Amino acid sequence: MSAADLSTLSTLSNLPWDRPNPHTLVVTVAPEHIDLMRHTNNVVYLQWLEDIAWAHSTALGLGPAEYEALGHGMVVRQHELNYIQATRLGERIALGTWLTGADKLTLQRHYQFIRIDDGQTAFRGRSEFVCVDIAQGKVRRMPSAFVQAYTNAVVPAQAG
Template identity: 25%
Template sequence: MQTYEKTITVSEEDLDQLNHVNNVRYVQWVQDMAEAHWLQNATKAILDHYFWVLVSHHIDYKNQAVLGDQLRLKTYVSKSEGIFSIRQVDIYNASNDKLIVKSETKWCLMSIKTKRPTRIPAEIITLFE
């Protein structure tokens, strides 16, 4: 399975009133990782014909992160079938490899031309295997 990883540092803008990363920020990072992985792998031809919409989002908050923590974000597609794709995004504390967040999102592939759901073609599935 093809993965995409990125390391970030927690900044003051990421914190909530309790001085740990705001839960909403994790949701944004999950979405950002999905988009970055898609844009890294998809060809211009694919991008000209398809886009994804988020159908559902599940996130488990396992531990907290605070200002200055280095976080390793890792994403991969665990399943693609029909019009849907299931994506995992895990966020770890980079210094001790402790799992901070585990998420699963369900995405639907859409046709740019029709603005309707469309079956995921093999050319897209193989980009993320």
């Protein structure tokens, strides 16, 4: 690991996360993310939700290939998106996510996006997912591999 990588990891761990040990990605706001209001367009945040959710799921051993092999997947039932502060061109944003609940059918995921330079939370969100049979598109119980990986990764809210 390079010195820059270690510095980034240290910086990320010192950010004011809502819960301990988020799964993180760092993005930089690019010109294509900017809208007429000269800040990151709302739809970009939705893409970032998908990016960080897939990165976390894949890190837990359940990426697209595993979904396909198991014939099941998690699909969004509901998103809650809270835009708190603008992000602007060139800013580095730490995307963080946690699984906050899981049972045999559903999964809850929380998100927090923090501007790295000033440590300010720019966005919070929540998604609820439901398990479906990929071939039939019908709600089904999660395969045991899903239950094990996802329930073991649930992070409770911090006390206080």
